[in-house]
Amino acid sequence: MASIPAEAARAPKKWDITTDVVVVGFGGAGATTAISAAQNGAQVVVLEKNPENHHISNTRMSGGIFHCPFKDGDKKALQDYAQAMFSGENIPWKEEGEIPESSVGLAKLWADLSPTNLDFLQSLDPAFIGGSQPGFNKASFPNFPGAKECKYNAYRATYLKRMKSFNDVSYGRPKEETSSGEAFWQCLATGVKKQGKKIRVLWETPGNQLVKNDRGEVIGVIGLHKGRKVAVRARKAVVLCAGGYEYNKAMRQAFLEGPGVTGWAFYGTTSNTGDGISMGMAAGAGLCKVGKAAARVIVPTLDTCNGMRIGSITPSVGSPHSMVVDNFGKRYEAETKVTDNPSRYFFYKAAVQFDINTLAYPRTPSWMIFDETLRASKPLVALGISVVGFGLTKWSKDNMSAINSGLVLKADTIEELAEKIKNHPDNKKRMVPANLVEEVKKFNKFCDEKKDEEFGRRPVTLGKIEKGPFYAMPLVAGGPNTKGGLLIDDRHRVLTWERKPIPRLYTVGEMASVLKFVYQGGGNLTECLVYGRSVGKEVAGLPNLKA
Numbered sequence: 001m002a003s004i005p006a007e008a009a010r011a012p013k014k015w016d017i018t019t020d021v022v023v024v025g026f027g028g029a030g031a032t033t034a035i036s037a038a039q040n041g042a043q044v045v046v047l048e049k050n051p052e053n054h055h056i057s058n059t060r061m062s063g064g065i066f067h068c069p070f071k072d073g074d075k076k077a078l079q080d081y082a083q084a085m086f087s088g089e090n091i092p093w094k095e096e097g098e099i100p101e102s103s104v105g106l107a108k109l110w111a112d113l114s115p116t117n118l119d120f121l122q123s124l125d126p127a128f129i130g131g132s133q134p135g136f137n138k139a140s141f142p143n144f145p146g147a148k149e150c151k152y153n154a155y156r157a158t159y160l161k162r163m164k165s166f167n168d169v170s171y172g173r174p175k176e177e178t179s180s181g182e183a184f185w186q187c188l189a190t191g192v193k194k195q196g197k198k199i200r201v202l203w204e205t206p207g208n209q210l211v212k213n214d215r216g217e218v219i220g221v222i223g224l225h226k227g228r229k230v231a232v233r234a235r236k237a238v239v240l241c242a243g244g245y246e247y248n249k250a251m252r253q254a255f256l257e258g259p260g261v262t263g264w265a266f267y268g269t270t271s272n273t274g275d276g277i278s279m280g281m282a283a284g285a286g287l288c289k290v291g292k293a294a295a296r297v298i299v300p301t302l303d304t305c306n307g308m309r310i311g312s313i314t315p316s317v318g319s320p321h322s323m324v325v326d327n328f329g330k331r332y333e334a335e336t337k338v339t340d341n342p343s344r345y346f347f348y349k350a351a352v353q354f355d356i357n358t359l360a361y362p363r364t365p366s367w368m369i370f371d372e373t374l375r376a377s378k379p380l381v382a383l384g385i386s387v388v389g390f391g392l393t394k395w396s397k398d399n400m401s402a403i404n405s406g407l408v409l410k411a412d413t414i415e416e417l418a419e420k421i422k423n424h425p426d427n428k429k430r431m432v433p434a435n436l437v438e439e440v441k442k443f444n445k446f447c448d449e450k451k452d453e454e455f456g457r458r459p460v461t462l463g464k465i466e467k468g469p470f471y472a473m474p475l476v477a478g479g480p481n482t483k484g485g486l487l488i489d490d491r492h493r494v495l496t497w498e499r500k501p502i503p504r505l506y507t508v509g510e511m512a513s514v515l516k517f518v519y520q521g522g523g524n525l526t527e528c529l530v531y532g533r534s535v536g537k538e539v540a541g542l543p544n545l546k547a
Helices: 026-040 075-086 105-122 182-192 249-255 275-282 374-378 400-402 414-422 433-449 523-542
Strands: 017-024 044-047 065-067 131-132 156-160 199-202 205-213 219-227 227-241 264-266 291-306 306-314 320-325 366-371 409-411 472-481 494-495 499-509
Touching: 017 026, 017 219, 017 275, 017 523, 026 182, 026 199, 026 414, 026 523, 065 105, 065 409, 065 523, 075 105, 105 182, 105 523, 131 182, 131 291, 156 182, 205 227, 205 275, 219 499, 227 523, 264 291, 275 499, 306 472, 366 374, 366 414, 374 472, 409 414, 414 433, 414 472, 499 523
Parallel strands: 017 044, 017 227, 044 199, 227 499, 264 306, 264 472
Antiparallel strands: 065 156, 131 156, 205 219, 219 227, 291 306, 291 472, 320 366, 366 472, 409 472, 494 499
């Protein structure tokens, strides 16, 4: 992680590179912004911290889902639905809006541009396909204003008419053999290449410090290339697209709910260390809802980076022949809420619940209890996308690698499994074996009756935990990324705490996500496309700064 100075830099005596627009970060937000700026006549330099041959961003690691409402939907309804997702002050029962000062303008841009997201991607590469992804092709929040009339829709990125599953790897394959986030990225990469010399990418050059002139305008960026400073001047603007802060220990501790250092895991890129947020703060930026995250409960693997265990997307939670309990052996929610819309990206709220009587977090970790039937039926994690699909951690198709490593506990009886959980250092001797035995019996009764009397879990997912051996897998709060960060206005200009724009400084993506209230799957890629296009066009049209 680059060391971020405590204040913005003064202009160097000599600039190494001069361009129109400097973009910091080369994920979906940075690529879209660069393409849009170039299409509107600007020369662009992109600073990317990773080497070209190991450029693994959240965009590439994602499921490749992006929103694209149908064009015949009601435009005002779409704006209303977007505003509800972003901030919610147009919902009668909402206490207050998350970003009321900017939600209307942000929602209007979303309504104007999101229905053309597929058109934009196919303009970059006609071979790109927006595949149908059941479960995502509708409004996840049907009770929100405009949800029905806006005709919401989402696609999944692919170059194959028959898409790969989330267990099939696309990374490292030819473009025409890709699906999911890798296909989405390959489309953007094709668009970048189409711009020719208008876009220059400086690999292995993380942004380190913003540069201001005497008028307080941001006029460039100091990057670091293998320890050497590289000063890049921007005639028009700088756009920060450097992602969230998942792998920054100090920021997790400062901003995340619950045990932010060890009680969370994330399954996105380990490059997200909050560099852009730190750079913006050093230049005077305010912050907004920094503790927000797109997260649920996921398995933390035994691999670590920057003081945190690398998580893995865990779609098996809520599968038949499994249930989730707290550290005392008690169920606390319908497990299907972990993976179902709309609750799937808020479930972390349940996981980090603080017990005011014991002054502890009883659900950190939680434990997924399952039997041999589930173990043998499918991988517990996604093998083709996220950390496994991109080689950041390993997981065998039969799940035995996790069991043999000790990550997943194994026992011949539920009683024995409870004792093993109790002796696990993360459980801190809290497990009550009798609780777990009773919960399994009660759960199996619900399965026989096809009705979860306690939490209302979907009946089709009720399968008994009865065939030994039995297993327990830890689950902690986590997901793909954090959402909070720099304070922005409806044009994505970075603001001070007093809500005054920092001249010529913009940001796009997870480090200032618009989805502050709720999150619908695919929203992060969508805001890359919507606001990357709008910001790229705006900064390209700015007059050149005076030297």
